[in-house]
Amino acid sequence: MDQSIYRSHVLICTGTGCVSSGSKKIKTVLEDELAEHDLSKEIKIVETGCHGFCEKGPIMIVYPEGVFYCQLKEEDVAEIVEEHFLKGRIVDRLLFKEPISEESIPAYQDIEFYKKQRRIVLSNCGRIDPESIEEYIASGGYEAAGKAITEMTPEEVIQEVKDSGLRGRGGGGFPTGLKWDFTRKAAGDKKYIICNADEGDPGAFMDRSLLEGDPHAVIEGMIIAAYAIGADEGYVYVRAEYPLAITRLQKAIEQAEELGLLGDNLFGSDFSFDLHIKKGAGAFVCGEETALMASIEGKRGMPRPKPPFPANKGLWGKPTNINNVETFGNVPYIINEGAEAFSSVGTENSSGTKVFALTGKINNTGLVEVPMGITLREIVFDIGGGLTSGKKFKAVQTGGPSGGCITSDYLDLPIDYDSLKEIGAMMGSGGMVVMDEGTCMVDVAKFFLDFTQSESCGKCTPCREGTKRMLEILNRICEGEGKEGDIELLLELGEHIKDTALCGLGQTAPNPVLSTIKYFRNEYEAHIKDKKCPAGVCQGLAAAYVIDEETCVGCGMCAKVCPVDAISGKPKESYQIDGDICISCGACAQKCPVDAISQG
Structure with missing residues (x-):
């Protein structure tokens, strides 16, 4: 050293x-x-x-x-x-x-x-060398594991986590301590602990960043959880697309083994714990816990009906506890600082902080950790620095393909599990996409449904066939072929899929569609009745672009970027666009230095 x-x-x-x-x-x-x-x-x-x-x-x-x-x-x-x-x-x-x-x-x-961030789980990220166990220990690392194993009973550890109010950060928000208690009390001669690092939401990179920046915190959280539930073996299920995270996690496991922080008789006790890495192939459905366990077992990653729940019958039929990366990352802080210190942050029913991947039409994009209960306005306009386009704020999509949108009416809504659920959105794993008035909400719904439909494992009919039918309808609407009754059909299909799909992927797949219809039904009606896309995004409905002759300076930049040669004219004279040829791609409008081009 x-x-x-x-x-x-x-x-x-x-x-x-x-x-x-x-x-x-x-x-x-x-x-x-x-x-x-x-x-x-x-x-x-x-x-x-x-x-x-x-x-x-x-x-x-x-x-x-x-x-x-x-x-x-x-x-x-x-x-x-x-x-x-x-x-x-x-x-x-x-x-x-x-x-x-x-x-x-x-x-x-x-x-x-x-300024408005509160770093608990990300406190070491960007501050220490993630490949140095010495630096992690110097910052207080593994003190919580030592305290739990040598000074507390498993029941006391579980009670501390219960009292903290920690809820699962993977999206469901189930109380973590209660989940541990179920597994602790389950009958079985062998128990497992699993870390779900199969982060599959488009644009989400919260878990990846924690594994890359502070892998020992996740390992320590798993050690404490394993001690609490009585498990002697664990797995981190991480997608293979995260090579740096896997490399650093593997190195951290080896370092912990060398120092006796993994393996037999930890801290001189009777408790032993071994940890393994299982690489996932990138199937979104393997974020669902029963599909994830099937994948670890070497089977095709497909969900099964519940009950029995993993706490009673999980990996290889043994009691198993599964939490995600961020959840485990919070555990050392709770044991070191106490339940009260953790629950003092956030709201009454959603304590602590939440990590979000903030992206979209916003000045400051990146990874943010904020106290539960912070308002959407603070995230978008203070932390995010406002919108890049100069256009008005329209909505935020939270929870990725399983979530819903939050409109400008709810900018002052406290962001926590319960308040988001009340308005038809959800926390999800932490994706947060900011959209302005130039965003087509029908197109947004189509994007997310296209993702979930292609990621469906196909095991249950509601998800396999229902999402396909919904996507077909959305494609028709965006191509100008929508018809009366399509909105009602989308609502009926969506509710049916939510009620009958086998797993969380199918049950939440209709959410972006249902949410956008709820708050932006007028856009669906414009697409169907008026054959117009108000945002000018859907090419099948977009009006041709026209050039204002008085504003045009005749620079010819528009003609140079037109992919279909629809623009003609002479230098220093006004150019024209042939509406019969124009495909409404918008390239000319983006390139025009004097804003002389708009949709007719």
């Missing part, structure tokens, strides 16, 4: 997002620059996990000042070394700038994106 004393620590994000934008190359160039200036023994470079502000990568934070440099390029590194490390001057042009005020913010904790 490095015992050197450094005057500065440089934390470079090496989560998947920053790695894809070049953070590894930034680190290499920085090492070379520091060596060239004989600074290698004064400044330590630390590779960390995701800090959340993924779109601003590569990210570098310099301590002790906490200076936040973002969107770095290799050629920027020499300037940072010369100015910051040699002359003590912050490089202003590389700082984050607030989207509206354009003000440069040196310290990351002063950036609006971070």
